[in-house]
Amino acid sequence: MLSQALSVLPLNSAELFSASALNGTAKKVKLASNTRQPNSTTSTHRIGPSNPSRKTQKLNLEVSPHRAVSAVRLMRIELGGAFADLLNEQGKGSGDNEMGYVERTLGFRTRDLDDRNLRLVTDIVGGTIRWRRYLDHLILSLCHDEDTFRCMEPLLLQILRIGFYEIVKLDMPPYAVVDENVRLAKVALRPGAGNLVNGILRKLVLLKESNSLPSPEVNGDDRQQARALSTIYSHPVWMVRRWIKFLGREEAIRLMMWNNSDPTFSLRANIGKGYRRADLVAQLEKLKVPYDLSAHLDEFVRIKTGMQVVIQAGLLKDGFCSVQDESAGLVVSIVDPQPGESILDCCAAPGGKTLFLASCLYGQGMVTAVDINKGRLRILKETAKIHQVHNVVTAVHSDLQTFAENNHVKYDKVLLDAPCSGLGVLSKRADLRWNRRLEDMEQLKTLQDELLDSASMLVKPDGVIIYSTCSIDLEENEERVASFLLRHPEFVVDTADRYVPHEFVTENGFYRSNPVKHSLDGAFAARLIRSQ
Numbered sequence: 001m002l003s004q005a006l007s008v009l010p011l012n013s014a015e016l017f018s019a020s021a022l023n024g025t026a027k028k029v030k031l032a033s034n035t036r037q038p039n040s041t042t043s044t045h046r047i048g049p050s051n052p053s054r055k056t057q058k059l060n061l062e063v064s065p066h067r068a069v070s071a072v073r074l075m076r077i078e079l080g081g082a083f084a085d086l087l088n089e090q091g092k093g094s095g096d097n098e099m100g101y102v103e104r105t106l107g108f109r110t111r112d113l114d115d116r117n118l119r120l121v122t123d124i125v126g127g128t129i130r131w132r133r134y135l136d137h138l139i140l141s142l143c144h145d146e147d148t149f150r151c152m153e154p155l156l157l158q159i160l161r162i163g164f165y166e167i168v169k170l171d172m173p174p175y176a177v178v179d180e181n182v183r184l185a186k187v188a189l190r191p192g193a194g195n196l197v198n199g200i201l202r203k204l205v206l207l208k209e210s211n212s213l214p215s216p217e218v219n220g221d222d223r224q225q226a227r228a229l230s231t232i233y234s235h236p237v238w239m240v241r242r243w244i245k246f247l248g249r250e251e252a253i254r255l256m257m258w259n260n261s262d263p264t265f266s267l268r269a270n271i272g273k274g275y276r277r278a279d280l281v282a283q284l285e286k287l288k289v290p291y292d293l294s295a296h297l298d299e300f301v302r303i304k305t306g307m308q309v310v311i312q313a314g315l316l317k318d319g320f321c322s323v324q325d326e327s328a329g330l331v332v333s334i335v336d337p338q339p340g341e342s343i344l345d346c347c348a349a350p351g352g353k354t355l356f357l358a359s360c361l362y363g364q365g366m367v368t369a370v371d372i373n374k375g376r377l378r379i380l381k382e383t384a385k386i387h388q389v390h391n392v393v394t395a396v397h398s399d400l401q402t403f404a405e406n407n408h409v410k411y412d413k414v415l416l417d418a419p420c421s422g423l424g425v426l427s428k429r430a431d432l433r434w435n436r437r438l439e440d441m442e443q444l445k446t447l448q449d450e451l452l453d454s455a456s457m458l459v460k461p462d463g464v465i466i467y468s469t470c471s472i473d474l475e476e477n478e479e480r481v482a483s484f485l486l487r488h489p490e491f492v493v494d495t496a497d498r499y500v501p502h503e504f505v506t507e508n509g510f511y512r513s514n515p516v517k518h519s520l521d522g523a524f525a526a527r528l529i530r531s532q
C-alpha cells in the first residue's frame with residue numbers, strides 16, 4: 001500500500017552498515033573500524049549485573065557521550081528515517097538501547113547518558129536535522145572543493161554538522177566545540193579526520209567572529225529566490241515554492257521559522273481513568289515542570305521543557321496522561337463524541353484520537369478502530385488497556401476499503417484521520433521535511449479520495465463523517481473535501497463553529513489550526529452530515 005510505502009520506518013541495523021547517507025545513493029560505506037586497537041583511554045569494562053547478557057565492551061571515557069550518541073543517531077535517522085525525538089523511545093532506556101548502535105558504529109561505548117545528556121542529544125539531533133540544508137551550505141563553502149563535501153564519510157559529515165550547529169545556532173563556546181568534535185573524529189575515525197574537522201571548524205569560528213558567514217542572496221527569478229530561501233531557512237525547495245504560492249512569501253518565512261523552533265508539547269489528562277487536569281497540574285507542580293493551561297481544551301496543558309521528567313515519572317507509562325497536541329485534541333472536539341454513540345475511527349493507529357474519543361464515552365457506546373498497520377494497531381490495543389478505555393474500543397486490523405465492502409453496520413460518526421504529508425507537524429517531526437517529496441503529494445491525494453469514498457459508505461443516514469489531516473496543505477484539505485462533495489452530494493458541511501473556538505474556523509466552516517497564528521501544530525478537519 002502507498003500509505004505504508006510513505007510511512008517512516010525505523011532503521012534496521014543491516015541497512016545502517018550498507019547504505020550511504022549521502023543523497024540516498026546506495027554505495028558501500030565504512031562507518032568506523034571495528035578492529036581498531038583500543039587507545040589509551042579506552043578501557044575494558046563489564047557493565048553491571050542489571051544486564052547480564054551484555055558481553056565485555058570497550059568503554060571510551062575520552063569523547064563526550066552526547067556528541068557520540070548524537071552522531072550515531074543522526075546517521076540512523078538520515079539513513080533510515082527514524083523519529084528524531086526521545087518521545088518515541090522509552091525515556092531513560094533509550095540512551096541504553098542506543099549504546100548498542102554506538103558500539104557497532106563507532107567501535108566503542110561511551111559513558112551511559114544521564115538526564116542532561118539525554119536532553120542535549122534531543123536538542124542537538126533535532127536542531128542538526130532541522131538546519132541540515134543550511135549547515136551543509138556552510139560546510140560546502142568551507143571545504144577545499146565540492147568533491148571533498150560530496151564524498152565525505154557519513155560519520156565525518158555528521159560530526160561536522162554537529163560542530164557547525166553548536167557554533168552557529170547554539171552559540172556555544174567555539175573552541176570547546178572544536179576540541180570535542182575533533183576528538184570524536186579522531187577516536188571514531190582516524191587522526192586525519194580529526195585534522196580535517198579542526199581545519200574546517202576553525203575557519204567557521206573566524207567567519208562567525210567577523211560576522212561574515214556566507215549567506216545566499218535572495219534575488220533572481222522565483223525558482224532562484226525559493227532556492228536561496230530554502231537554504232537560509234533550511235527546507236526543501238519544493239516546499240518553499242509551494243508555500244510561497246499558497247501563503248505568500250512573508251507567511252512562508254514565518255512558517256519555516258516556526259518549523260525550526262523548539263517544539264512545545266501538550267499533555268492530556270486521561271479522563272478515562274478518572275484523572276482531571278487539576279490532577280495533572282498537581283503532578284507537574286510536584287515534578288517542578290513548568291506548564292501553561294490550554295486556552296482551548298479543558299483537559300490539556302502545554303509544556304515547553306520537562307518531557308524527560310514526565311516520562312521518567314511514569315505519567316505516560318501509567319496512563320495518567322497522554323502526549324497529544326491541542327490541534328489533534330480539537331479534531332476530537334469536531335467529532336463531538338457523546339456517551340452511547342457508535343463511532344468508527346477509520347485510520348486509527350497508533351490511537352491518539354481513538355483514546356480521547358473513547359474516554360469521552362464514559363463507558364457507554366463503542367469506538368471501532370480500524371487500521372491497516374498491525375504493529376501500530378497493537379500499540380493502540382495495549383494503550384487502550386493502560387488507559388482503561390478498552391471496554392469501549394474494538395480494534396480491527398483491515399484495509400479500510402475491504403472493511404467498508406464487507407461490513408454492513410453503519411455508524412453515528414465516522415472519523416477519517418487520513419494518511420497525509422504531515423506538513424503541519426514539521427516542528428515536532430524534525431526529519432519529516434527531508435523525507436517528503438513533491439511526488440508524494442499526488443499519491444496522497446489519490447489515497448485520501450479513495451479512503452473518503454470508503455469511509456462515507458459506513459455513515460448512518462443523518463450521521464456524520466469527519467475528515468481530518470495533520471497537514472496545512474490546501475490540496476490535502478479543502479480541495480479533498482470539495483472534490484468529495486462533488487462526488488457525494490448526499491453530504492453537506494456542518495460548520496465547525498459549534499465545536500471549536502471561532503478563531504479556528506475557516507470561511508468555509510472547516511476547522512484549521514495554523515502553526516504561526518495559534519502556536520500549535522497545523523491540522524484540519526471538515527464535518528460533513530449525511531442528509532439521506
Ligand SMILES: C[S@@+](CC[C@H](N)C(=O)[O-])C[C@H]1O[C@@H](n2cnc3c(N)ncnc32)[C@H](O)[C@@H]1O
Pocket residue numbers: 001003004346347348349350351352353354370371372373376398399400401417418419420
Ligand atoms: C495519520 S495516521 C492516523 C493517526 C491516528 N488517527 C492517531 O490519532 O493516532 C494514518 C493511519 O492510516 C493508516 N492507513 C493508511 N492506509 C490505510 C488503509 N487503506 N486502511 C486503513 N488504515 C490505513 C496508517 O496505517 C496510519 O496508522
